[in-house]
Amino acid sequence: MSTIKKYAVAFPHFRIADTTLHPRVRSKGNHAVCYTDEDIMTLAFEACSQLQLKSTGVDAILFASTTPVFKERYHASFLADLLELPQGILAFDFGGTSRAGTDALLLADTLVKSGAYRNVLLVAANVYYPAIGNETATPFGHAAVALLISNEDGIAEINDCQSFSAAIAEDFSYKGDNIQYDARFARTAGFVSNMATVLKKSNLYPTTVDALFLNSPYAKLAFGSLKKAGFNLETQLLKDTITPAVGYTGACHGLLQLISAIENRKGATLLFDYMNGTNLIRVTSTIEISKPVLNNLLFENVETYQDYLQLRKQGDFESRGYAAHEMFSSEMMQEREKDHLVYLKGYECSSCGTVYLMKAERCNHCHKSDFKKKQLSKTGKVFTLTSEHYFPASFTPTNMVVIDLDGGGRISVQQTDDMFQNEKTILKIGDGVRLVYRKMMENDKKPNYFWKCKKI
Amino acid sequence: MSKKRDIAIIGIGMTKFGELFNQSYDDLVRDAATLAIKDAGIAMEDIQAAWLSTAFPEIGVFKGRSGMDLCEPLNLYDIPVTRVSNFCASGADAIRNAANALVAGECDVAMALGVEKLRDRTPQDSIVKMMVELTHPFYQKGFTAAGTFAVYANRIMHEYGVTKEDIANISVKNHYHGTLNDKAHHRIACTLEQVLASPMVADPLTVMDSCPTTDGAACVIMVRAEDVNKTKHRPVYIDGIGLSIATGWDLPFFDTKHDFLSFKATQNAAKMAYTQAGITKPIDEIDLVEVHDCFSIVELLTYEDLGLCKPGEAKDMIRGKATQLGGQIPVNVSGGLLSCGHPVGATGVRMVVEVASHLRGDAGERQVVGAKKGITHNIGGPGAIASVIVLNIEN
Secondary structure, three states: OOEEEEEEEEOOOEEEEHHHHOOOOOOOOEEEEOOOOOOHHHHHHHHHHHOOOOOOOOOEEEEEOOOOOOOOOOOHHHHHHHOOOOOOOEEEEEOOOOOHHHHHHHHHHHHHHOOOOOEEEEEEEEOOOOOOOOHHHOOEOOEEEEEEEEOOOOOEEEEEEEEEEOOOOOOEEEOOEEEOOOHHHHHHHHHHHHHHHHHHHOOOOHHHOOEEEEEOOOHHHHHHHHHHOOOOHHHHEOOOOHHHHHOEOHHHHHHHHHHHHHHOOOOEEEEEEEOOEEEEEEEEEOOOOOOOOOOOOOOEEOOOHHHHHHHHOOOOOEOOOOOOOOOOOOHHHHHHOHHHHOOOEEEEEOOOOOEEOOOOOOOOOOOOOOEEEEEOOOEEEEEEEEEEOOOOEOOOOEEEEEEEEOOOOEEEEEEOOOOOOOOOOOOOOOOEEEEEEEEEEEEOOEEEEEEEEEEO | OOOOOOEEEEEEEEOOOEOOOOOOHHHHHHHHHHHHHHHHOOOHHHOOEEEEEOOOHHHOOOOOOOOHHHHHHHOOOOOOEEEEOEOEOHHHHHHHHHHHHHHHOOOOEEEEEEEEOOOOOOHHHOHHHHHHHOOOOOOOEOEOHHHHHHHHHHHHHHHHOOOHHHHHHHHHHHHHHHOOOOOOOOOOOOOHHHHHHOOEEEOOEEHHHEOOOOEEEEEEEEEEHHHOOOOOOOOEEEEEEEEEEOOOOOHHHOEOOOOOOOOHHHHHHHHHHHHHHOOOOHHHHOOEEEOOOOEHHHHHHHHHHOOOOOOOOHHHHHHOOOOOOOOOOOEOOOOHHHHHOOOHHHHHHHHHHHHHHHHOOOOHHHOOOOOOEEEEEEEEOOOOEEEEEEEEOOO
16 A cells, blocks of 8 residues: 655745736736745755654655756755655655656655555655746746655555656756747647557546546647546546646646645546656545645735846845855865754753753853753744844845744844745744744855744 | 053054055054054064954955064064954953063063054955855854844843934944044044934944944053153053953854843953952943944943943933043043944054043043043954953052
8 A cells, every 4th residue: 555644835935926027918827936045955845844754754755856957955865864864765866857746756656565665755846947038938836745655544545656658859948948849749749649648558447536637738638538538527627726826836746736636635536747758646535634735825926027036046145245255165064063053953951951052061051061962943032133234145134033942042043035024024022933944055066054034 | 360460551552543545454563563662762672572463364465364464564573472363352352461471571561563454355345244254154144243233232122221312322422522533534423313314234233333444553562560660651550451251153142041131241351350450330430431332232231231330221321421521431532433443453452542542641632631540341253252451540
């Protein structure tokens, strides 16, 4: 047996409408867009953090994304490290196609059903920007999905996983542009031909499913074939509500559609995930989801195209009187101080109970030297703060917050997602905040991450 | 140390503080040293040991990274010279080390010289850039020097009812004092409205709440009190020197028990210096104070840390104009760092030169009339290290 035991999704705080990207466009689409300090790893980490994996015994991690091209830190091993998964864990990466998410699901299902693995963490993340000025031609959207595939009871059972390849060049991206060699050739020799193969080879019986998703830009071309195969499009075919809300999320999209079906209790659901071939996934939801997320997404809207352009800079900081700065970072330091920097493991004085993120030889208050390790909380209250107008950032000022963490310990970090100063972002002493893991800078040819805070 | 050192300052000298584009680091060393030597009535050869205070050699052309950068412009070789670096307390620490060497008998005539050449770069490219680029990549990343003190301002406003106007009035006072000092970087008075309306640096601190980026040097010549030749010298005596490191760079920002209402380092340093000097009620015994107003909030907090008033009462001192020239206890009649600027390694020495000139009756139109005893105060790193020096015209 293989199940989806748990799932979580992560979207950026901000969203931009097609009408903001281009005032004369008629499309009513929206795009979830990363803040300057977000990327596939911060979104993936945010989704995984919601799963509360501590006691689940994850024994493999699969990371799928169409974003990275062999970039340091954009891989499953780094994510495993962030999540404190066991050293030496099986960690595989999937990319090169928007099917990467369901590709990984196929392998996760196989690993669990083989009995060799019990809990496979599948994570998909996508951050893709179209060429500047061409955004409304591409339904892009940023997101991450995390699924725990398990041999134990879950929220949905995975019944079928199959894959059928088709090596016909269709849509692909190249240097930010959407490329299509010959649309008619791609659709007939590629998509239509492949769907015919899938429907023929998979021995599907339309009566065995309650709902049907077709994740493909050419979905309408297959409707005739689906009808011919016996599917009732009016009662079985599900509408893609995700793309209009957040955009097309690449490697996440097929998985988001499965989650959408599970959250809406569609019973046995069939997903055709098409791009250079088709992945066919059949799942059956087993329990009602108490807190569905996809129908309750909240975003703050990016109000101008200029703000969107600033968001796209992704850490290319500017400030008054500054050129770009290369801040010091050190791979050695980050490995050495990982317990503090990543895991927020601090120390509690055994004598007076004062909690520190960093430990000195003696407690600063009672001067005793006996400490025990303590996991610090990721929530707390603002003790004091300021707004730095001369620190280089994409959006000045940089709000700096000194936070007393719930349960002890203090940390001083930047605020994030605070491009607009409004009731959602303006902090004052005593306000509650939560820590989120974000990018501090890109240097040493790689992204470097640390904790920042958001108003609760 | 609880015992008085019995040290006398016999020579003082300082350059103008400002954007000294035509003067190099070496020029500043040369000018401050020769002024102090001339004031002491001695020759260069009489100097037997020296301490050079420069906090940030990396901002210039690595001048000030060792004692040899004092030797080279003066051709003063074959004596022990030590570079002192202790953030904003560097200058005062150079004086402390010189005093200790005199007490120990290592030398009979000592020089303490502070110098900083910051304006070979743009202001944003100097100390701001250093904090952005070279500090720990994550801990406190995002703070500039202004921000590390602005968090104190917001906390004290929250706890003690201090207002933005109270903080800004420190700047108004010190900019007025600066108009009386021909060696100050800025000699322009300002109004409360101008301070509040100037560009924000780190909320609530504005540009006019912040000291400028400045070049400058200052120098003192010191001997043991017993070696003072009263007919030749115009000595000012050091009654007490306190220096304390009470936190680290990171600790206040990671220690839940740090209240951001005071600087323990200042309290410790003051206690040491007052004990040596026998001061028990500073408000009544001290005639003038030079305080480290790198940002105006720091002066406000320091009134309390130096024991000039009780916790929470500093706002009343500024509201009652007690610290203005002519007030109960004039503070920063030089114009402070806000007007003089802050060539970091030089500031502590510059303050001693300032107080000594008042005690000698040489301070011109800003003279604190009848001043016999004064103190200097520095704090830096940020808020971690403080020094207090008590000076007395009498021994």
